[in-house]
Amino acid sequence: MNWTEKYRPKTLSEVIGNEDSKEKLVRWFINWRSSDKYGVLLTGPPGTGKTATVYALARDFGYHVIELNASDYRTAEKIMEKLGFIAYGNTLETYISGRPKKLLIFFDEIDGIDPKEDRGGLDAVLKIASKKSVPVIASANFIDPVKHKALLDNFEVIEYKRLTPKQIYIVIKRISELEDLDVEKDTLLEISRRARGDARLAINMLYAVSVGGDIDVVSNPLENMPLDMLLRRISSSSSQLEIKTLLDSNSNHWEDVLYTYFDIISRSPVMKMERRAALLEHISILDVILGRMKRERAFYLMKYFTAILSWIVNQSNRWGAVYDGRIPEYRLYVFVLNRDVRAELDELLSRYGRRLHESRRKFIFDSVLAASLANPEYKKLLEWVGKVYGIEDVLRRVKQYGVSKN
């Protein structure tokens, strides 16, 4: 069982850090009916104890939590379908026993609901909360003061701050005592230092250490790393957990990783045909999942996506198909990390392509090398193409054609 779940605080006193916020929440909860606000909105970065506080609070006061994650329930229709009857007090239990069960509605990651795109999702939340039939608590990592103005106007905002390293130390020391781990104090302090105020991350680091791993595997300061670096790291890893952690931290590159591995596996000269077929089969499943995630905003599929993708990468590494620095041709631009450079390059390629009356793709592959031989004007362009194409490959070609880099 995941330690973050296993050691989720059972009572409010076990929630470490954010003492002021905790007290504010309890004070509101005691008088929630008479409060002039519809509910409470807990805001703060991940791993600061927002969800843990809500569950501990419910337990301490004998409430049952009905949690809705905004990733799964975004539209008014879905929210009302799930909660409408509760808001109006029409639960089956109330009907049978005549006594209503004490319920608490918790909207997790409410910032994921877009007031415009999600067809009245936020209005539905406000409508349910305004009935005041049950206490409503929402949580968010980041609230846009313009987009979520209605929420800010009608909910009491309680801010959660990142835990200090010393508070993180208490969190992981408690777990190490409960698990009876043989971890030195210095290691615990080092984890506290590296966790950047995120208790969840610290617990995962402690878990990695307890199973003989390295803190670095989890602490991974390279969130949103460049695609090339990410591909090199995952292709050199032999641990599926490490691959999954890296993928989870770099969600902006999932599509690129998927298609790069499609390319790697398709071209691999060493992989057996049946193994290749099995991996490509899974890639096709991920392609469908990715499409649904984008089209239907079905973000609950994310967990399957990284789990399957990390398996594909791990198996591909084991079966000899590894990343060799080649990016699939249609994803040329991903190497250029700076948006301005990318836009400039985009415009230049189009302009040069038009001048030669050919498509941009044809221009890159057929004309640019020849053009750079003939005209110094194209040398800078060649350098850029070198970056987008994967430097080694282009430089090899440049050498072959006798063009100096400058």
Next chain:
Amino acid sequence: MEYQRIKYGEPFQIRRRLGDLFRDIVRIKGVEYERGKGFIVRDYYALANLNKILIRMGLILTPMVECAVCRRSVDCEKCNFTDVCLKDVSICLCDECVSREDIVKKYLTVSKESLHRYLK
């Protein structure tokens, strides 16, 4: 350079003649002024912005937080984690308490006691 210790959310007087700078200071988000009491700083970012002004007058304000266990004042600048901490909380822990063997037990007991009045 003179250092003055302050606590988040608690009023204090700045040990300098501010003159025209008063207006600049109260315009900082997270800094308030209460007549008769003094300035109140709400978070570390406000403090950092305030220090940008005060440093010109040879004064730096440093945050003091309260230890959740022993309630003593803790100087953030002297903490071992000062380089990795955001220093934006008003309650933390002192070095002595962190080094205690039974710190987890003690912390949970104190936490339970402080919430007891609400959970009766």
